[in-house]
Amino acid sequence: MGKGSLSGITAYPRTIDGSFPGLQRCPGHYGTWSSATQPCWVLLRMKLLTHNMLTSHVKGVTKGYPLLIKATEVKLTDVDFNSEFVSRMIPKIEWSVLVEAADTLGHLNDLPRDLPPDYESSEDFLRKVHHVLLEVEVLEGNLKCPESGREFPITKGVPNMLLNEDEV
Amino acid sequence: MEKEASQLERDHVHNVYEKIAPYFNDIRYKAWPKVRQFLLDQEPGSLIADIGCGNGKYLHINKKSFTIGSDCCLPLVDLARNHGHEVQICSTLKLPYRNGCFDAILSIAVIHHFSTKERRIRALKEMARTLRVGGRIMIYVWAMEQKRRKFEKQDIFVPWNPEPPSQKASQYKLRKRPQNTFAADCSSSSDISQAYRKTKSTSSVGNDEVHTLYSSFEKSLKIWLFSRSLDSILELGGSSSSATTKRLNPFKNAGHLLNDTSRFELFKSNKASQLMEQVSNLFVLRQDSDEDVFSIEEFQNHRPSESIRSHLPKNDLGTKEKNKLLCGETCAKIALPDLVPHPDPLIREANTWNNPDCNMSICPDSKTGLLRDFEKLLKMESPSHEERVQDKNTKETKSEASLFRYYHVFKEGELQDLIETYVDELHVIQTYFDHANWCVVAEKIQVWKI
Numbered sequence: 001m002g003k004g005s006l007s008g009i010t011a012y013p014r015t016i017d018g019s020f021p022g023l024q025r026c027p028g029h030y031g032t033w034s035s036a037t038q039p040c041w042v043l044l045r046m047k048l049l050t051h052n053m054l055t056s057h058v059k060g061v062t063k064g065y066p067l068l069i070k071a072t073e074v075k076l077t078d079v080d081f082n083s084e085f086v087s088r089m090i091p092k093i094e095w096s097v098l099v100e101a102a103d104t105l106g107h108l109n110d111l112p113r114d115l116p117p118d119y120e121s122s123e124d125f126l127r128k129v130h131h132v133l134l135e136v137e138v139l140e141g142n143l144k145c146p147e148s149g150r151e152f153p154i155t156k157g158v159p160n161m162l163l164n165e166d167e168v
Numbered sequence: 169m170e171k172e173a174s175q176l177e178r179d180h181v182h183n184v185y186e187k188i189a190p191y192f193n194d195i196r197y198k199a200w201p202k203v204r205q206f207l208l209d210q211e212p213g214s215l216i217a218d219i220g221c222g223n224g225k226y227l228h229i230n231k232k233s234f235t236i237g238s239d240c241c242l243p244l245v246d247l248a249r250n251h252g253h254e255v256q257i258c259s260t261l262k263l264p265y266r267n268g269c270f271d272a273i274l275s276i277a278v279i280h281h282f283s284t285k286e287r288r289i290r291a292l293k294e295m296a297r298t299l300r301v302g303g304r305i306m307i308y309v310w311a312m313e314q315k316r317r318k319f320e321k322q323d324i325f326v327p328w329n330p331e332p333p334s335q336k337a338s339q340y341k342l343r344k345r346p347q348n349t350f351a352a353d354c355s356s357s358s359d360i361s362q363a364y365r366k367t368k369s370t371s372s373v374g375n376d377e378v379h380t381l382y383s384s385f386e387k388s389l390k391i392w393l394f395s396r397s398l399d400s401i402l403e404l405g406g407s408s409s410s411a412t413t414k415r416l417n418p419f420k421n422a423g424h425l426l427n428d429t430s431r432f433e434l435f436k437s438n439k440a441s442q443l444m445e446q447v448s449n450l451f452v453l454r455q456d457s458d459e460d461v462f463s464i465e466e467f468q469n470h471r472p473s474e475s476i477r478s479h480l481p482k483n484d485l486g487t488k489e490k491n492k493l494l495c496g497e498t499c500a501k502i503a504l505p506d507l508v509p510h511p512d513p514l515i516r517e518a519n520t521w522n523n524p525d526c527n528m529s530i531c532p533d534s535k536t537g538l539l540r541d542f543e544k545l546l547k548m549e550s551p552s553h554e555e556r557v558q559d560k561n562t563k564e565t566k567s568e569a570s571l572f573r574y575y576h577v578f579k580e581g582e583l584q585d586l587i588e589t590y591v592d593e594l595h596v597i598q599t600y601f602d603h604a605n606w607c608v609v610a611e612k613i614q615v616w617k618i
Contacts, residue, residue: 050236050254053215055266065266085232088213092269161258162240 046138048101052093056145056152058167063147066097070151071141074105079134086130087120093133102132173283180325180574181281182240187571188328189243192223202602203276204229206306206609214271219260219295220278224248227255233271238263260291268300268612277605279583280309280575283323288576289590296593299612305594308605312577315604322579325572583608 056064095115102108111128119125142153152161203226210216212232221227221237222244228251229235237255239245248255258264260278273295282288292307299305312319583606584599594610601607 047254049234050256053236053265053269054256055264057262057264082232085213085234088211089215089234092215092271094266160242161238161256161262161264163259163262 047134048098048105048136049089049093049133051101051138051143052097054143054161056148056150057161058145058148058150058163061145061147064145066094066100066146067143067152068146069101069104069138069141069143071105071138073139073141074107075137075139076107077135077137079130081127081130083123083126086126086133089133090115090119090129098132102136105136105138107132107136169284173287176283176574177281180572184328184571184573185241186243189223189241189247192244192247199226199229200276200603202600202607203274203306203308206272206304207233207235207274210272215269216272216274217265217270217298218274218276219263220275221245221248221253221255224251224253224255226274226276227251227253261287261294263294263298265298267297268303270298271300271303273299273303273305275305276308277310279307280577281573283574283576285586289586292587292591292594296591296612301612301614303612304597305610305612307583307608307610308602309578309583309607310575311601311604311606312579313601319577323574323576326575328571328573578606580606582606 051067051069054065054067056067058064096113099108099111099113102111109128109131111132112125116122116125119129142151144151150167207216207226207230210230210233214230214233216230216233216235218224218226218235218237221239222241224237224247227235227237227248235254237245237248237253238258238260239248239255240257240259242257245255245257256264260275275291275295279288279291282291295305312322580601581599584596587594587596587608587610592615593612595613596608596610598609599607
């Protein structure tokens with residue numbers, strides 16, 4: 001995977017308590033940089049929480065957010081639920097973007113499109129948010145800038161948001 | 169200028185880190201306490217960004233927050249990823265995050281890699297952009313003023329030791345010796361001989377005095393060599409041999425003085441371990457872990473290599489002995505990357521030691537392994553090509569033996585001034601010196617534009 005190639009954005013999640021919620025074998029991804037240190041099992045996922053923060057910075061683009069997800073492989077994982085964490089996180093995210101992303105991945109379920117005013121007190125609601133934020137993960141796919149159309153494909157699970165010289 | 173600047177950074181920051189990234193996986197790096205505290209002080213459920221996260225050593229500290237790392241070095245991001253962290257690859261000058269989304273930002277040892285003031289300011293502004301109002305940022309940069317070495321310029325190239333520091337370096341410990349008065353300043357040979365005479369005048373040059381003298385010699389050699397090597401490598405590059413010889417004169421004489429008396433003392437004890445201790449003391453040129461950008465945790469368990477073991481007496485060694493031997497072995501194996509000329513006295517020293525006519529009471533077996541290593545060390549395996557570095561704009565030929573990282577070291581108050589003058593949206597709350605770095609903690613404030 002060369003530096004000049006277009007690589008996608010991928011985030012490698014860790015659970016809130018620091019454990020690894022399952023490893024995914026990456027086909028053909030062996031010892032890219034140093035066979036001594038590269039294990040065969042790697043994590044290749046992007047959580048929707050991370051996606052919520054990411055934007056495109058291609059030159060001339062004024063609306064590079066949100067990036068459109070095109071996922072070819074999605075995985076569900078288990079993350080310990082922490083209601084305080086989730087309720088504090090909700091105001092920090094763009095709710096509509098989260099809903100849209102979840103919908104694109106087909107994991108919207110019954111998450112409301114509008115944020116209910118008393119979400120903090122509803123554990124049921126918080127659990128749904130927790131699931132979408134932290135447990136739905138994109139393994140393969142790409143992220144597309146909404147304005148320029150520039151795609152950041154996810155190749156072998158390595159994220160790359162480095163822009164080329166002419167895009168800066 | 170922009171193009172040259174980014175080219176310099178690509179050659180002397182990005183490429184170097186790509187090559188040395190595997191070494192960052194071998195050691196568990198300890199998080200600095202103040203940084204750790206900054207992270208833990210964040211409220212639960214915070215969003216934190218570690219810009220320039222490297223191998224991700226700060227990403228796991230606050231388990232109640234969500235920390236996202238980013239770095240422009242692919243192999244380092246790989247390392248962080250393999251530990252299960254949330255990371256992306258991007259440039260600090262163009263962060264792929266929307267405005268005001270983070271509650272806290274860390275930038276540890278990043279800004280000093282930017283080669284122009286303008287780029288440094290841009291990096292600061294970009295990080296401030298992604299911080300929410302009221303959020304805090306902690307920035308660490310290498311300081312020009314340091315305890316153990318002196319930088320003569322602010323823009324420098326620092327060599328990276330090609331030998332993996334890993335387990336070997338972690339055994340390295342600069343032993344604390346009683347300080348000799350002259351140790352700090354060794355500008356003339358007369359000073360050294362004077363001090364030597366002082367120690368000689370006591371009834372017998374016992375082991376203590378030898379150690380003291382050795383440590384002083386070692387310390388001054390170390391300080392001198394290190395300060396030179398970090399600053400202008402051209403001077404040592406072999407171009408002006410007369411100047412170099414002149415500079416090395418004090419040590420040359422010292423070497424002789426030490427040679428005559430202490431050599432006998434040195435070998436009196438007939439212990440391989442003691443020899444190695446003295447050897448290692450003399451040639452410890454490793455940076456103090458305090459001043460490394462990353463501090464290194466000691467390994468608790470490490471098996472001594474077989475070559476050393478075979479030369480040991482049959483009885484079991486305690487851990488202390490083992491450590492000394494390891495130290496010596498380590499010291500012998502580590503190539504000193506930037507020391508091109510050979511300090512003559514020291515090579516002569518090695519040759520005399522190797523002379524079988526010498527009254528040495530070391531067991532002959534040990535000579536082969538230990539002294540061979542020692543000689544190799546003394547020969548200061550110089551890089552195969554000459555290193556010519558004048559200033560950052562000169563084209564350099566890379567040596568195979570060492571990689572150079574570009575740093576702009578900051579003077580006291582420089583970072584603070586930079587923020588206060590050019591980055592309106594950040595308000596400096598705190599500034600201090602920590603682990604050879606200048607640190608600034610700033611808060612994002614609302615800037616009203618009329």
